[in-house]
Amino acid sequence: MTAGDIARLAGVGRAAVSNWRRRFGDFPAPVGGTASSPLFSLAEVETWLRAQGKLQRLPEDELLWQRVRNSADDLRLLSLVSRLAAAVAHRRLGTLLRGEDSEIAQALPELVAAEGDVPLIRATAALAEARGREETVEFLYTRYTEAHSRRIQEISPEVAQLMAALIQPWTGEVFDPSCGHGGLLIAAGSEPGKVRAVGQERDAATARLAGARLAVRGIDSDVRRGDALTGDAFPGLQADAVLCSPPFSERGWGYEELAGDPRWRYGLPPRGESELAWVQHCLAHARPGGQVVVLMPPAAAGRRSGRRIRSQLIRAGALRAVVALPSGAAPQSAMPPHLWLLRRPAAEDQVPSHVLMIDATVSPEAVVPTWHSFVTDPRRETVPGGRAVPVVDLLDDEVDLTPGRYLVRPVTSPGGMAGAREELLSATAELTGLLPTGSESPRDPFSMISLGELARAGSLQIVPGPLRTEPGPGELAVLTAQDVVLGRAATGRGTGGPGLVVAQPGDVVTSLSTRTPAARVIEEKTALGPQLVLIRLDPELFDPHFVAGFLRASARQPAGSAPGAARVDVRRTQLPRLPLAEQRRYGRAFQRLERFEEALRRAGAAGELLSRLALDGLASGKLQPDPEAGPGPSRDVL
Missing domain, CATH: 3.40.50.150 (Vaccinia Virus protein VP39)
Incomplete structure (x- = not known):
């Protein structure tokens, strides 16, 4: 059984199963599968869940599915599922439940293909009698599609x-x-x-x-x-x-x-x-x-x-x-x-x-x-x-x-022209107050040390994000690389799984892409998605905003000789050897620069929206130009 099967048996999310594997040394070891998708013994898992008080009684449908899953390999699973579904869909349940095994096998030659199929047909019929044929067939179909989610291309x-x-x-x-x-x-x-x-x-x-x-x-x-x-x-x-x-x-x-x-x-x-x-x-x-x-x-x-x-x-x-x-x-x-x-x-x-x-x-x-x-x-x-x-x-x-060749998507704004103008004025006013400042007097070159050296010394930890996250509508919020670039809250969703990486407040997370270099200090606990790396710092040694600032600067200068290198080698990032008080001074400057860049993005987006609204309005006749507007830059044209 998979980690997802265990989660369903216990009535918890995938993240809880991953947590159990890390926390409890007596959790059953995998008996098959791969490192990223391990398989566990149903009997061992059931025994462990009961001992931990996490399972009172195995659900009938899940117990049936585990019997089905253990009766056929991946190549024969669809055949078995379809035969069980066809048996309860087209035959009388009473006959399947009360008939002799030999009678059922003779009556269903096209559906009984191997020894052990008749007991499975009988168990499926029992579930159908208790819960209904439709629910039982849909249960088998759903479990099959989940087990082969990467192979099945099903229309939504x-x-x-x-x-x-x-x-x-x-x-x-x-x-x-x-x-x-x-x-x-x-x-x-x-x-x-x-x-x-x-x-x-x-x-x-x-x-x-x-x-x-x-x-x-x-x-x-x-x-x-x-x-x-x-x-x-x-x-x-x-x-x-x-x-x-x-x-x-x-x-x-x-x-x-x-x-x-x-x-x-x-x-x-x-x-x-x-x-x-x-x-x-x-x-x-x-x-x-x-x-x-x-x-x-x-x-x-x-x-x-x-x-x-x-x-x-x-x-x-x-x-x-x-x-x-x-x-x-x-x-x-x-x-x-x-x-x-x-x-x-x-x-x-x-x-x-x-x-x-x-x-x-x-x-x-x-x-x-x-x-x-x-x-x-x-x-x-x-x-x-x-x-x-x-x-x-x-x-x-x-x-x-x-269709896009013949359709013009209208430009809309909740606040219309007036709202776009106010947003632009607000962003430009904020820009004025955040213009970067600093003394241009030269100073002695920094004494530098790489993050890789600091990690080997135990001063910080570098943890790569997972290669992938299990998709799904689970309760787990996942921070994506795009979230880090845009400075927004986690928008991804997943169900956890092996290799889950959770960032804590004060950690620094950076994107592996140099096309949109970004590093961010985490303020709330969140799981990480692919293409991200976590740097966990000793707060007595490092200011996180100081480290994030130098990571961003390093990402703009990709290492390696190949032009347009597409990934950041985090371990090669160089940090100045500075006391904590000096790091904090630099960290505050980097924070101010981040706010300036955010205001710059807001101003650019608001300006582009205002321009498009004005262009579409003038072209469609919904907006009239100021009759006294002149060509000079000091006039208000709209």
């Missing part, structure tokens, strides 16, 4: 719900040709009885699990195994709507063998543009007038190789809208993905004159109302939350469908 529930909302309200048949674990079909079938869900998935175990998740929700479904492009399991299907989150940038999607396929009505997809093959596959399986929503990588909107197909989609009236989603919406892409909203043209349709462009990074909640407003009147260019772009403007040499 929020994006799935958005895609489903774009085709509602309606009743009928919805198809997902790359359905994964069934997330999009579940979102579309949120009202059982109105939708029949049809899906295809390459991996047999994944398809089985998707079918089980749909069945326990009461959604009429048909999920089959196979590659939808090269082995279409539903060749005659004409669905009312198609939702799809296809794999991105696949080169082996079947270019050679499918060159003459009738699905390519809008052009043969280029070898490197598998997404355009999926778009046309989805359109081929929609009835005339049926809706299609496909999650796409942003590059597909402007790649030169795909411009002919994009052009044909527009000319035929198949492409109706493109929505730019926020970053992180698609696990396959580090860049903000797009949604392509399409409609299979019907014989009586007129070719639309406009394509809707929406930027959902500003207000995601406005996407659905904006789309419905456009559908009501597709010729109106001014659409709240987006812009209806004339087709003629899209059909140029590039056929670029990137």
